[in-house]
Amino acid sequence: MIALPYDYFLLSWFVLAVASTAYVAFDQFGGNPEPTVMKLGFILVALYMGPFGLLLYVLADKEPRPGEHERFTSPLWKQGVGSTIHCVAGDATGIILAATVTALLGLPMWIDLIVEYIAGFSFGLFIFQSLFMKKMMGGTYWENVRKSFMPEFISMNAMMAGMAPTMSLLMMGRDMRAMDPLELIFWGVMSLGVMVGFTTAYPFNVWMVKRKIKHGLMTARGGGHDQVGHEGHGGGEKPKKEMDGMQHGGSHQMGSDATTPQLGALAGVTSFLLISGMVLPGFSVNLSLSARDVDGSIMPPGMINTFDLPGEAMRDMAAVKPRQVTYAAAPDARGDKVLEPRVENGVKVFDIEASIIRWNILPHVAVEAYAYNRQVLGPRLQVTEGDHVRINFRNALPESTTVHWHGLIVPNEMDGPAKVTQDPVPPGGAYTYEFDVGQSGTYFYHSHDHPDRQQALGLYGALLIAPKDPANEVKADLDYAIQLQEWLKREWLTYPAMLMEGALPNYFTINGKAYPATDTVAMKVGQTIKLRFIGTNNNFVHPMHVHGGPFEVVAVDGVNLKDSARYHADTVNVGPGQRYDVVWTARKPGKWLVHCHIPHHTTNNNVEQRGGGGLMLVLNVQ
Numbered sequence: 073m074i075a076l077p078y079d080y081f082l083l084s085w086f087v088l089a090v091a092s093t094a095y096v097a098f099d100q101f102g103g104n105p106e107p108t109v110m111k112l113g114f115i116l117v118a119l120y121m122g123p124f125g126l127l128l129y130v131l132a133d134k135e136p137r138p139g140e141h142e143r144f145t146s147p148l149w150k151q152g153v154g155s156t157i158h159c160v161a162g163d164a165t166g167i168i169l170a171a172t173v174t175a176l177l178g179l180p181m182w183i184d185l186i187v188e189y190i191a192g193f194s195f196g197l198f199i200f201q202s203l204f205m206k207k208m209m210g211g212t213y214w215e216n217v218r219k220s221f222m223p224e225f226i227s228m229n230a231m232m233a234g235m236a237p238t239m240s241l242l243m244m245g246r247d248m249r250a251m252d253p254l255e256l257i258f259w260g261v262m263s264l265g266v267m268v269g270f271t272t273a274y275p276f277n278v279w280m281v282k283r284k285i286k287h288g289l290m291t292a293r294g295g296g297h298d299q300v301g302h303e304g305h306g307g308g309e310k311p312k313k314e315m316d317g318m319q320h321g322g323s324h325q326m327g328s329d330a331t332t333p334q335l336g337a338l339a340g341v342t343s344f345l346l347i348s349g350m351v352l353p354g355f356s357v358n359l360s361l362s363a364r365d366v367d368g369s370i371m372p373p374g375m376i377n378t379f380d381l382p383g384e385a386m387r388d389m390a391a392v393k394p395r396q397v398t399y400a401a402a403p404d405a406r407g408d409k410v411l412e413p414r415v416e417n418g419v420k421v422f423d424i425e426a427s428i429i430r431w432n433i434l435p436h437v438a439v440e441a442y443a444y445n446r447q448v449l450g451p452r453l454q455v456t457e458g459d460h461v462r463i464n465f466r467n468a469l470p471e472s473t474t475v476h477w478h479g480l481i482v483p484n485e486m487d488g489p490a491k492v493t494q495d496p497v498p499p500g501g502a503y504t505y506e507f508d509v510g511q512s513g514t515y516f517y518h519s520h521d522h523p524d525r526q527q528a529l530g531l532y533g534a535l536l537i538a539p540k541d542p543a544n545e546v547k548a549d550l551d552y553a554i555q556l557q558e559w560l561k562r563e564w565l566t567y568p569a570m571l572m573e574g575a576l577p578n579y580f581t582i583n584g585k586a587y588p589a590t591d592t593v594a595m596k597v598g599q600t601i602k603l604r605f606i607g608t609n610n611n612f613v614h615p616m617h618v619h620g621g622p623f624e625v626v627a628v629d630g631v632n633l634k635d636s637a638r639y640h641a642d643t644v645n646v647g648p649g650q651r652y653d654v655v656w657t658a659r660k661p662g663k664w665l666v667h668c669h670i671p672h673h674t675t676n677n678n679v680e681q682r683g684g685g686g687l688m689l690v691l692n693v694q
């Protein structure tokens with residue numbers, strides 16, 4: 073799936089890889105004179121290594137002009153390429169098959185690596201070496217297995233020593249779609265792993281070819297019968313051919329001059345490299361996680377990803393998956409729309425549904441948000457003290473959720489905390505919240521299942537309760553609620569903003585919009601406005617300041633202050649969960665700002681637009 077810019081790069085890579093593979097296949101079977109096993113080897117390597125595989129083919133193996141294959145392929149570096157290709161084609165195929173199967177089975181990464189090694193080794197030894205080469209080498213299958221074991225062991229170790237850390241660090245890195253065989257980046261990581269593995273295996277293969285322990289490139293001509301020169305061969309079954317200049321790594325029957333201590337040392341060193349390549353990445357990424365644990369999470373750039381970071385933490389902090397968006401709101405859509413209740417037998421009934429939408433916080437900046445009733449923030453619920461209300465909640469999110477009625481006195485089972493007072497509402501599930509409203513003032517509702525993620529992504533809305541006795545309402549000419557939010561949107565993706573490394577917000581909204589897309593409130597000189605600040609945000613205490621003179625704080629957390637307790641101020645610290653009702657008088661005409669006094673919170677991705685951004689709006693007094 074396309075979610076990040078480099079997915080387009082990967083697409084173009086795969087187009088090149090397929091084109092390279094097609095060319096190599098066409099050319100090999102169109103007459104390049106070599107054994108079928110090597111034709112297959114180069115085709116597979118072109119598939120894995122794309123244009124680099126093609127480059128190796130034309131530089132080292134493709135017969136330049138008829139009759140020249142033997143001489144052309146004779147240099148040692150080309151023989152080393154042939155030997156490595158043979159190893160990579162067999163081993164990497166086993167590794168990639170194993171990686172795919174273990175990922176789909178949901179096995180942890182460390183088991184994945186071991187299975188990959190065993191599969192790669194087995195595939196290389198039992199199929200690519202012993203079976204495919206049997207025709208050329210003569211002898212029985214099991215003789216070939218025995219003779220191929222040591223060279224295959226050394227080469228496989230060296231290759232996996234390069235491939236394993238490449239896979240581990242990238243698959244368990246920031247973009248864990250790399251664990252999922254259904255994603256492009258999984259195949260991109262495999263390709264890169266094969267290229268690194270080729271590079272680490274190459275020098276060992278050159279040595280083994282030089283010492284005639286392993287095959288290099290071979291020439292086979294005519295009639296589909298693979299014919300191999302057996303230079304230096306002492307007792308092969310096949311006739312020795314006149315193939316001047318031709319070399320191949322030779323079979324084990326070819327009289328290798330490598331000594332046992334040399335082979336032992338190589339086996340030891342490559343084993344050490346292999347173990348290092350398997351183990352060392354485990355010091356920086358969590359290899360105990362499976363593809364299912366990480367669920368294709370893409371982590372925010374800059375977050376700390378350590379070997380002990382649980383999969384659940386990753387899923388909590390991960391970007392919203394763009395493909396899970398079920399609705400795109402119009403760029404100028406507003407949230408906080410008053411939701412009119414149905415009245416059923418005297419009960420005020422509200423229907424609320426949570427889902428994932430695309431929402432513009434600025435005309436040119438859209439976020440993937442969790443939303444109630446397809447708006448950020450959720451619809452405004454307006455009720456009156458003494459009402460009996462019922463909220464039919466439906467969960468259309470891909471994860472469980474609940475709703476909490478912040479500050480309200482309700483029956484405990486209606487309170488919302490997941491796993492504390494109720495089972496979380498599963499995807500596609502529903503829950504009915506029902507209670508008597510015994511209070512009045514400024515309240516709000518929000519998710520109480522992973523609020524760290526869900527509320528940060530937009531699951532909150534205002535719940536404004538009028539007092540039964542209108543005389544208890546603090547009067548003002550205008551009434552305006554200000555709901556605060558923090559967002560993290562980077563590299564096309566939306567992450568839940570969190571007060572931790574890499575997850576800090578870079579956009580800030582009032583009522584779902586960042587300045588200059590926030591409302592401008594028209595007032596006349598002498599009018600009063602009740603500003604209801606609501607700390608619907610998750611992370612910061614926002615010192616909300618109004619220009620043009622002090623306001624009077626008249627209510628805190630939904631409770632009216634007694635006259636004697638009311639006070640004047642021009643800034644009020646609105647922490648997460650808090651509400652302050654303040655009354656401000658328009659004393660002079662002009663554009664008077666309401667804004668957070670942390671200046672970073674009045675920027676959009678650190679940029680000021682029309683004098684600010686984020687948590688800012690204008691009271692336009694005529």
Ligand SMILES: [Cu+2]
Pocket residue numbers: 612613614615668669670673687
């Ligand atoms: Cu602030």
